Amino acid sequence: MTNALAEQVIYLDYQSTTPTDPRVVEAMLPYLTDAFGNPSSRHAYGRQAADAVRIARRRFRALIGARFDSEVVFTSGATESDHLALTGIAHAFTGRRRHIITTAIEHKAVLTTCRRLAHHGVEVTEIPVDRDGLVNPADIAAAITPVTILVSVMHANNEIGTIQALAEIGQITRDHGVLLHTDAAQSLGSVRFDVDHLGVDLASFSSHKIYGPKGVGVLYVRHGSVRPIAQLHGGSQEHGLRAGTLNVPGIIGLGTAAGILAEERDHDAHRILALRNHLLERLRAAIPQMAVNGSLTRRLPGNLSVTIPGADAGQIIERLPGLAISTGSACDTGQPDPSHVLTALGLDKADARSTLRISLGRPTTTAEIETAARQLALAVHAILGG
Ligand SMILES: Cc1ncc(COP(=O)(O)O)c(C=O)c1O
Incomplete structure (x- = not known):
């Protein structure tokens, strides 16, 4: 069975779960x-x-x-x-x-x-x-x-x-x-x-x-x-x-x-890190007010957690049916409180609610990253009226 969703939705939520190889x-x-x-x-x-x-x-x-x-x-x-x-x-x-x-x-x-x-x-x-x-x-x-x-x-x-x-x-x-x-x-x-x-x-x-x-x-x-x-x-x-x-x-x-993993992890991690950094550059250029949460040096290669002040993460995701990304942690979906991780970093409730988690994985391609960056920037500008 092939998954028709894969044709329509770019999956960037590998920290929630990965596809079985x-x-x-x-x-x-x-x-x-x-x-x-x-x-x-x-x-x-x-x-x-x-x-x-x-x-x-x-x-x-x-x-x-x-x-x-x-x-x-x-x-x-x-x-x-x-x-x-x-x-x-x-x-x-x-x-x-x-x-x-x-x-x-x-x-x-x-x-x-x-x-x-x-x-x-x-x-x-x-x-x-x-x-x-x-x-x-x-x-x-x-x-x-x-x-x-x-x-x-x-x-x-x-x-x-x-x-x-x-x-x-x-x-x-x-x-x-x-x-x-x-x-x-x-x-x-x-x-x-x-x-x-x-x-x-x-x-x-x-x-x-x-x-x-x-x-x-x-x-x-x-x-x-x-x-x-x-x-x-x-x-x-x-x-x-x-x-x-x-x-x-x-x-x-x-x-x-x-x-x-024993054979391929180092190679994959290297490639994923380059893609993640490329995505970050694209997003920073398009959304200058965006802030990255957490150390960029001591960090998983595939993770981006970004706060876009004033742009509700739930609203962003609603505008992006072609992207599978997350607000905070997927395991906490349905919980009304802002993430305990983001508040532990010192984010206030509003900023915690304006935070997206984007995570890349083994199947992620450059083309997917380009499309995702473009779509995200459009959605954010539509919400912020920029
Ligand atoms: C850090 C961490 N611990 C535990 C879990 C739960 O793992 P499992 O789904 O295998 O029970 C997760 C899943 O999101 C996780 O990210």
Whole structure:
């Protein structure tokens, strides 16, 4: 089936989700048809599925520099991985005073989970970010107390694309004997990620942000570090950390997507960065009052978050049926409040509502960028009467 929308709409919302790479789809197909075994079964069908899962796990493990297969725990996505990391570690320390440090710009999967834990007696500190959307590692160090058990800092932000100084934060957490979790759902597709270089004990990933299928993800759990307590109970899959029959086609897809990234990510990121910078130049020339949110140097190559004062982002999008772009984060669609990320940067409500997120990906072309820049400028000028 070809998607007729692709002929009519330029997709520039790759941070919301990515299309599944056709090579990934091809690798998955046998596991949706003939090779349907349950990897927990002892017979030939089960072994066939288990062998394929093993290969997928190795591919993913290699991509993030993990040492043991058992460190890669398959989940249903980054939301579940975040939940397992945070709630699972809080439960591992039940009975003691517990303090978790996180940041004001985390994805809601982390922030809401932390706030829930706070209702259950866990102390939570949310570290603010500067005007560039960056966390100061010294603020993390200063917030650590004798009862701190975990620091959770996202690698790259889903709205403004800023990349945190995780290796520096990892050094601080190691020096203090505190665990470090990162939500790396947004970074893995375009930025190198190595668990040892960054010093993380736990890391969340999502397949549908790296050209894999939806509904599958990973929690990396460092061998020898404190293990989270399982949040789903039943079978003993995933070394007892996540019960439930494995999503074999999804896992094969995720493993294949990881293998493609290992080969192509650097090249793609370079190309996407050049396109993003070209788009930025075009937009700056056409809309001089436009401001970019977040650091331009410590930023995902494919992300642009721009504020156009006085131009409501919802209105802009309504005028652009041929463009798929986002106001703030797609995961928050329908929420009346302005984005917590933009307000954490210091934007007022009006500016937060005049903010667009444009995100480029593997299939983005120069022609698409030219058209998008032209259409956006026209829509903004129509709204502002310029
Ligand atoms: C930073 C971040 N964390 C978590 C998620 C949720 O991931 P999933 O859809 O795999 O549950 C997203 C998705 O937008 C994200 O951007």
